[in-house]
Amino acid sequence: MSDWLMSVPAFIVSIGLLVAIHEYGHFWVARRLGVKVLRYSIGFGRRVWGFTGRQSGIEYWLSAIPLGGYVKMLDEREGEVAEADKPYAFNRQHPWRRIAIVAAGPGVNFLFAIVAYWLVFMIGVAGIKPMIASAPDGTLANAAGLRAGDEIVAIDDRAIGDWQDLRLTLIERGLDGQAVDLSVRGDDGMARDVSLDLRGVPADPEKLFDRLGLAPYQPPATPLIARVVPGSAAEAAQLQAGDEVLAVNGESVDSPQGLVDRIKAQPGERVTLAIARDGRRQEVPVTLAAAENEAGEPVGRLGAQIGVDGEAWEAMRTTRQLGPLAAVPAAVSKTWEVSALTVRLMARMVTGDVSWRNVSGPIQIANYAGQTASIGVEAFVGFLALVSVSLAVLNLLPIPVLDGGHLLYYSIEWIRGRPLSEAVQVAGQQMGMVALLMLMTLAFYNDILRLLG
Incomplete structure (x- = not known):
């Protein structure tokens, strides 16, 4: 019960903040391009609280269902529009303007992730050294000659700072399916080079590390x-x-x-x-x-x-901290790496190489939100950055009802010089709703399975 007392508020803050940022991207660009905005809502359904701007007439709402949000713009497809207001209707805008408005939501999520990672790097990223435990017989790490207590310093000349770096880099290289060169420092302090063959390894992250036989080193401790x-x-x-x-x-x-x-x-x-x-x-x-x-x-x-006992792990801890300027390229690079890896893993889910059990829903997100919030500010901000990237990538999928689907429609309209027929758009919207509902059902199903252990 105490875990959920932390998880639920952390989840509400996380989703509320990220949705507000996403929708504000649409809102800000729409107003700058002269489109009339009627409502800015965090959440769906019935209004819980809100007010109306005195000069703009825009309604600002907090709605009952806190799993998303929307920006309602003036649109002739949704109701009658006064003749004087028609130039400000969304549907009357050139396709490039509509594309800019729609792309602004995911774009702001990427920008938020960069800022969040920048803060994390300045605060200091706590982690554990990339030292490995004894690799079981029959695993690739064992065959490569890796030993308990080895610290992996670099992979293909890319410096590895902690276990998270090691994990993300190996997942990325595993998708490439090539051999990698490891720079290793043994527990005796001696450096050596090791080749780790990743050809034919599973793309699924959990299966990958089982096949590799890699796990964090655990110092002797009761x-x-x-x-x-x-x-x-x-x-x-x-x-x-x-x-x-x-x-x-x-x-x-x-x-x-x-x-x-x-x-x-x-x-x-x-x-x-x-x-x-x-x-x-x-x-x-x-x-x-x-x-x-x-x-x-x-x-x-x-x-x-x-x-x-925490003292036994003290020597395993490491912290990466950067100055304000050095943190900028590091944050941009981190956002790019996480985004690219997310896209690649999602593509492998479609081909069946990565299990759909990796899809998480609001229950698991709430659990992670509570855990990171209890650890500290840097962990929670890093979690927000990761979810913000995921939200951006998900919204850019070319599925009608998502931002990516709208971007696809408007791009086709720009190229053709006319929009797709209403029948085609409606059919696409219906298929998009079905796909989204199936994805949400799968996410909830996976969350429930995790709760049941």
């Missing part, structure tokens, strides 16, 4: 119970937050991942955890729950959030 999930096996065994887990069935564990792996390997079984509580060692029997992973295989479930 795992502990950070939180117990109500109704779980951990609660039934009376485990408590703060308990240090020393061993499972008499075999010691020295990292959170080691504990997780041991739990997953014993679905539905009764195990004995050796824990330390208040400085005293105890033996606690636990009957693990059983669940299925994405491959449909049974895995054990304890029902607890596993953590570790």
Whole structure:
């Protein structure tokens, strides 16, 4: 419940802000190009609060459904327009003007992402060093000779600052399907070059990293119970937050991942955890729950959030901070990289190379919003930048009812010298609505599956 007390307000602030910025792009350009604006609304449906501009006569609304917004412009297709106002109607404008008005929404979202990343780089981007854990046998990292504790300094001469850099770069290179050269520094301080063959690897990010066998290095540290999930096996065994887990069935564990792996390997079984509580060692029997992973295989479930003493991770932390000028090109580059990667992954979803389970809806976005807000300002601002890019890219898809669909129609009209027939436009709108409804249904379905674990 406490998680949602943070997630819901963070979600409302995030979506409200990004939608307001998107719609303001349409609003600002429309007014600059002489189109009469009737209403600027954040949200859909019934008006909850609002006012009317004294001089402009524009209605400013906050509406009941906070999952979008709109700018209503004077348009002869939506009602009668006085003869004196017809030159200011949207439908009377040259196609290039309509294209500019429609493109302004996604454009402002990209601009917001640049500004947000600029702020993040100036505040300082916290992360963990790109050091890797031991790669399992049969994985590409193991075959390449990568070892536990290796820090990946660069990929194809591109500097890698933290694990997020490493992850995004490998996803991008994985889509290219080529071998990459890694500059690696071992735990002994010695530098060496390693070739990692990415030909034929899965395009899906999760499957990619399973195939590579790459995971963050975990320094030896006793795992502990950070939180117990109500109704779980951990609660039934009376485990408590703060308990240090020393061993499972008499075999010691020295990292959170080691504990997780041991739990997953014993679905539905009764195990004995050796824990330390208040400085005293105890033996606690636990009957693990059983669940299925994405491959449909049974895995054990304890029902607890596993953590570790923060001091053990101190040496793994890193911060990238730039000055105001240096942060500008870095922010532009970051926005471009995230945008390009988003487009490529969406294209691979269409071809079936990337699972549609990667599509997230408002529930998952709210969850991420709450998590990043609880971490700190830089994490939350970075989250806003990422969602802003996603919103821009989604709206530019050539689907009628989205900005990209309108851009397609107006571009065709400009080239042909006349608009498409009304029947064609209506059919396109109907297909666009169906496609959008299917996408929203899929997003909610994925969110519910994640909630159910």
